Amino acid sequence: MKLISVVSPCYNEEGNVEALVERVRSLFAQLPQYRYEHILIDNHSTDRTVELLRGLAATDPHVKVICNARNFGHIRSPQHAILSATGDAVVVLLSDLQDPPELLFEFLREWEAGYPIVVGVKRTSDENAMVYSVRSIYYKLIAKLTDVKVIEHYTGFGLYDKKVIEILRNDFKDPNPYLRGQIAEIGLPHKEVYYNQKRRTRGITKNNFYTLYDMAMLGITNMSKVPLRLVMLGGFLCAAFSLVLAFGYLIAKLIFWQHFQLGLAPIMVGLFFLGSVQLISIGIIGEYVGSIHSIVQNRPLVTERERINFD
Secondary structure: OEEEEEEEEEOOOOOOHHHHHHHHHHHHHOOOOEEEEEEEEEOOOOOOHHHHHHHHHHHOOOEEEEEEOOOOHHHHHHHHHHHHOOOOEEEEOOOOOOOOHHHHHHHHHHHHOOOOEEEEEEEEEOOOHHHHHHHHHHHHHHHHHOOOOOOOOEEEEEEEEHHHHHHHHHHOOOOOOOHHHHHHHHOOOEEEEEEEEOOOOOOOOOOOHHHHHHHHHHHHHHHOOHHHHHHHHHHHHHHHHHHHHHHHHHHHHHHOOOOOOOOOHHHHHHHHHHHHHHHHHHHHHHHHHHHHHHHHHOOOOOOEEEEEOOO
């Protein structure tokens, strides 16, 4: 019997973990041809999530729990759980239940048909329409910046064959892994399964502007060098514009020597413009330098405080 590993990252999800485990258990009760393990990794929750996970693990040997020593972020923690899975296939299912666990049936069907990667793609969403539109623009931007085929509105929800997990485990050594970019970079055949993402019914989202910005910049810096080249191109364009402007003022001064005055406004505008270009350029370069710094440090994805039911 093939083993299916379901991985669910958790952070302050006391309102969802019991329903999540029960829904996964119900799904596999309808799939007697498979064995399964449900790995829930807690990213140092401050509510009753860990207490509830202990209770679930005590009554169900399929439930395996990893408790992090501290909060390692919404990128590193899920990746650690994925790499801890031992199944013939690994399913990533978030704990907020916005992504329907019932798609597991279709994921497994497509996997058995030969697809090593089956991903859930949000065709529609019950979230704020403006947020969904901004995400669409971001995915199109990423597609323009890289020659790797990017899957739009794919958040990591999906099924991955064990050979894909082995590639992630052995060939990618990034301490801040961008799973969506890694899957696109691997390039193995994939199947897209479309669904409507529901609103969260319990608890509040853990994503804020900073976490969304962090993930967006991670996606850009991990998948493209175009921004660095745009910085250089912008420098050349600004230099050329400044040179043309300087010649223009020189000619105007020579022609209208007695009447033409330079004034402070063009100087101030020019200084602020060039200063802004420099700050943006330094920021973009800093993102790449920060990525290099993280890789050089070679830190582990997480430090575990405890494992439950892995024996």
